[in-house]
Amino acid sequence: MSLPQRLAAPPPGWTTYADVVVIGSGIAGLTAALQLRASPSVGSVMVVTKDLLSAGSTQWAQGGIAAALGPGDTPDQHLHDTLVAGAGVCDEEAVRVLVTEGPDAVRELISLGTVFDHTEAGELSLTREGGHHRDRIAHAGGDATGAEIQRALVAAVRAAPDIDVTEHALVLDLVPGADGGVAGVTLHVMGEGQRDGVGAVLCRAVVLASGGLGQVFSATTNPPVSTGDGMALALRAGAVLRDLEFVQFHPTVMWLGAGSTGQQPLISEAVRGEGAFLVDDAGERFMLGQHELADLAPRDVVAKAIMRRMRETGAEHVWLDARGFGAEKWERRFPTILATCRSHGVDPVTELIPVGPACHYASGGVATDLHGQSSVAGLFACGEVACSGVHGANRLASNSLLEGLVFSRRIAAHLATGLPPGRNPPRTRGRPGWWAGTCAAGSST
Ligand code: SIN
Numbered sequence: 001m002s003l004p005q006r007l008a009a010p011p012p013g014w015t016t017y018a019d020v021v022v023i024g025s026g027i028a029g030l031t032a033a034l035q036l037r038a039s040p041s042v043g044s045v046m047v048v049t050k051d052l053l054s055a056g057s058t059q060w061a062q063g064g065i066a067a068a069l070g071p072g073d074t075p076d077q078h079l080h081d082t083l084v085a086g087a088g089v090c091d092e093e094a095v096r097v098l099v100t101e102g103p104d105a106v107r108e109l110i111s112l113g114t115v116f117d118h119t120e121a122g123e124l125s126l127t128r129e130g131g132h133h134r135d136r137i138a139h140a141g142g143d144a145t146g147a148e149i150q151r152a153l154v155a156a157v158r159a160a161p162d163i164d165v166t167e168h169a170l171v172l173d174l175v176p177g178a179d180g181g182v183a184g185v186t187l188h189v190m191g192e193g194q195r196d197g198v199g200a201v202l203c204r205a206v207v208l209a210s211g212g213l214g215q216v217f218s219a220t221t222n223p224p225v226s227t228g229d230g231m232a233l234a235l236r237a238g239a240v241l242r243d244l245e246f247v248q249f250h251p252t253v254m255w256l257g258a259g260s261t262g263q264q265p266l267i268s269e270a271v272r273g274e275g276a277f278l279v280d281d282a283g284e285r286f287m288l289g290q291h292e293l294a295d296l297a298p299r300d301v302v303a304k305a306i307m308r309r310m311r312e313t314g315a316e317h318v319w320l321d322a323r324g325f326g327a328e329k330w331e332r333r334f335p336t337i338l339a340t341c342r343s344h345g346v347d348p349v350t351e352l353i354p355v356g357p358a359c360h361y362a363s364g365g366v367a368t369d370l371h372g373q374s375s376v377a378g379l380f381a382c383g384e385v386a387c388s389g390v391h392g393a394n395r396l397a398s399n400s401l402l403e404g405l406v407f408s409r410r411i412a413a414h415l416a417t418g419l420p421p422g423r424n425p426p427r428t429r430g431r432p433g434w435w436a437g438t439c440a441a442g443s444s445t
Contacts, residue, residue, distance in 0.1 A: 012200035018046035025049040026058035028383025028404030029209035030153040035412030061146025062268035064139035066398035067102040075099040086392020094389040129269040129397035131298035177423025181377030212384035217359035243364030250360035251302040255317035276322035303357040319352035363391035372411035
């Protein structure tokens with residue numbers, strides 16, 4: 001079966017230029033843009049996002065960002081937990097980069113203005129999630145870590161005079177250069193103003209940071225924009241994708257009813273990290289004896305145990321018991337989840353929360369090396385759309401924000417040593433030939 005090489009679209013009505021085009025505006029995309037702008041060898045950066053800057057998955061992240069920042073913790077211990085969760089399929093070199101560069105990357109996020117939670121003694125407050133043997137998850141606003149990181153990054157990008165932001169613009173395809181590398185992107189700007197409709201941005205490098213594909217599944221924690229279009233455009237451009245079968249299901253997603261589809265409320269693993277536990281309809285703590293970490297086993301172990309228990313009992317969901325927190329802890333530590341549960345008629349201070357697994361995270365994606373370079377010259381990828389190899393078969397909790405942060409910085413550092421050569425798209429009859437005429441999906445160039 002041959003894959004379409006591009007989407008059906010009219011030829012671009014306008015063309016512009018940026019040294020680097022960043023596709024996506026979560027932690028990976030915005031970090032890449034900020035770091036690229038700080039580099040003297042990069043003259044212009046354009047960020048393209050198909051909704052608003054803040055609409056991606058990052059702002060929904062609850063639990064936090066993992067890094068060996070606590071007393072007694074080390075990158076080696078973080079490496080060990082990541083490799084165990086990844087079930088023997090992680091790229092150890094990539095994991096070593098992640099855990100070694102992670103602490104400094106988080107400190108840099110703090111210096112950029114991200115406000116993490118602190119203990120009464122003024123130390124960074126660190127919690128634990130599934131698969132971690134140490135408290136190493138930094139969090140913000142209790143359970144609003146992603147929202148705080150996104151806020152700080154958006155503010156920094158808005159304050160950077162030279163980052164050109166184009167919102168409501170769907171990138172259609174990569175424009176191939178004459179040598180097969182990337183010469184630019186075509187995009188459909190769904191707005192009003194100077195640039196409207198289909199256009200093209202020629203550039204020397206593309207950083208793909210467009211997030212995941214959760215909306216492919218009927219129930220997911222992902223926002224509506226997570227439709228996998230970044231992976232699809234990389235595939236159409238001939239990039240190698242890997243590990244696509246490793247789609248992670250989060251064990252504790254609030255169960256809203258059998259027919260409930262689309263984005264579902266996440267009940268962070270940090271809730272179990274702070275002492276909540278799973279029970280079945282009979283009140284039995286079925287995670288005890290399943291794994292040495294019980295309710296805090298890696299999330300694939302917990303999700304499978306929940307599914308087994310549901311099959312055995314015929315129940316549509318299991319329950320999360322966090323009544324032991326009391327009202328004060330719920331309000332201080334998990335205000336977002338508390339409000340969400342209450343908005344769905346469940347008061348977790350006094351009631352069990354109905355939960356079950358739902359699609360959460362794509363561990364696979366565009367295959368990249370340690371500098372985020374894909375198999376297509378000039379195309380880099382980071383964050384959920386990429387497969388750097390750090391997650392293996394099963395991502396360790398709260399490693400995803402860290403991956404987006406660390407590998408976007410590495411891409412920027414790599415590009416700072418020299419941009420790829422400019423590539424002209426092939427021209428025919430005085431027009432850029434790649435888009436001359438309308439082409440149907442499935443046709444070849
Ligand atoms: C959670 O808060 O449980 C999700 C964290 C993650 O997916 O890493």
